[in-house]
Amino acid sequence: MDHIYRGPRRPRMSMSPYNTNSLVIRNPYQPMWWSAAMPGAGHIMIGKSIKGFLLFIFEFTVNLQSGINEAIEYSMVGQFQMVKDILDLQWLFVRLATEINQFAALASKNKAPIEAFRLDMAEINYLNYLNPWVAVVWSLFTPGLGHLISRNIIQGVYLLAWFIVVIYQSKALPSVYFTATGHFEEATNVIHWNWVLYLPSLYLFAVDDCWSRVIESNRLFQMEQTRFLKDKYQNTSFPLL
Amino acid sequence: MYIVSVFGHSLSLELALQDLEGVIPNQRILAIPLDKEMYPVKINHPYNHEGLNLFFVSCLSSITMLLGVIYGFILYWGPIIWGMIGLAGGACTGLILQKVVQKRKQLELNRSERFDVIIIIRYESQQESNIIRSILSEYSALSITDMNKGFSGA
Secondary structure, eight states: OTTOOOSOSSOSEEEETTEEEEOOOOOTHHHHHHHHHSTTHHHHHHTOHHHHHHHHHHHHHHHHHHTHHHHHHHOTTHHHHHHHHTHHHHHHHHHHHHHHHHHHHHHHHTTOOOOOEEEOSSOEEEOOOOOHHHHHHHHHHSTTHHHHHTTOHHHHHHHHHHHHHHHHHTTHHHHHHHHHTTOHHHHHHHSOHHHHTHHHHHHHHHHHHHHHHHHHHHHHHHHHHHHHHHHHSOOTTOOOO | OEEEEEEOSSHHHHHHHHHHHHHSOGGGEEEEEOOSTTSOOOTTOOSOTTSOOHHHHHHHHHHHHHHHHHHHTTSTTHHHHHHHHHHHHHHHHHHHHHHHHHHHHTOOTTTTTTOOEEEEEEOSSHHHHHHHHHHHHHTTOSEEEEESSOTTOO
């Protein structure tokens, strides 16, 4: 009875027409750092999107209600307070990321199937080679666009929505306008401290996350195509010399 | 008589193979994907699979951008420009530092990124050879060579 084959215990990846999720071995300090910059980001990075989205909302609510960003702005001492606040969350992250790494290491050893193409009536998702810098550059224009390019639609739309909220609430665009016309004092006065301080972590998280996602999907594409070629074009009767 | 060509992993490779199968039988095509698992990924490996530690770069630039925005409020040019200076400065510093470390550790994981699959095709007439070569170059093979008279040791 033990020999019934139930497929791999740990799949390498899962693909839907709207998103690709995969088990990746990564440096645990990477999700830890992003969860320090923006709680929830680390979860999104290691593939726990729903939890990450909820923590994102939590971060915005708590930060805005307690005015932590303002505290950071008034005195850099405030940052220690913030670090203290999310220290628990961070150590949780090292543990969580290591756990995912161990699963990924186990999954990479067995030959778990890799899907190459998914299609439904609304969307198409597939593995293909993409230059990761393309995604990085689009993410630098608007966070979320890089994820849309790498076909991670759910994360892309989510980040895009937050970016729009932040850029609107922070009045960053009027400030850009005043900066461009040389009215630096008005540019400083019009901008909202509470909101604009989200922008650096939002931007750079989007860049780093979509970079790793593109690299991982390139890797999966290579693995899948390698398996296909070995299956079909390595006939033992090939007359070599 | 063989034609040897090199492809990167791409969709055009599969299109080329599909077209080739219209001309010659499947058994005369040999595809050799080169092994990408030469460098085992360690759990604590700080580098991404391409050998570039973009995590370090974006980490550094998010800090410098944040500092740029914060101190931009009290500096003359305002938070937007100082934030962008912080971003650019952090990214440049990060990339340079990253390259220095990479050179010192001699991590060149991305060197052979696009040269991945060797395709060997056996042909039986000159006409076939011409067709095969035109198909391969149409689907942007990275390089093609015809081993027509190479075996006699001449």
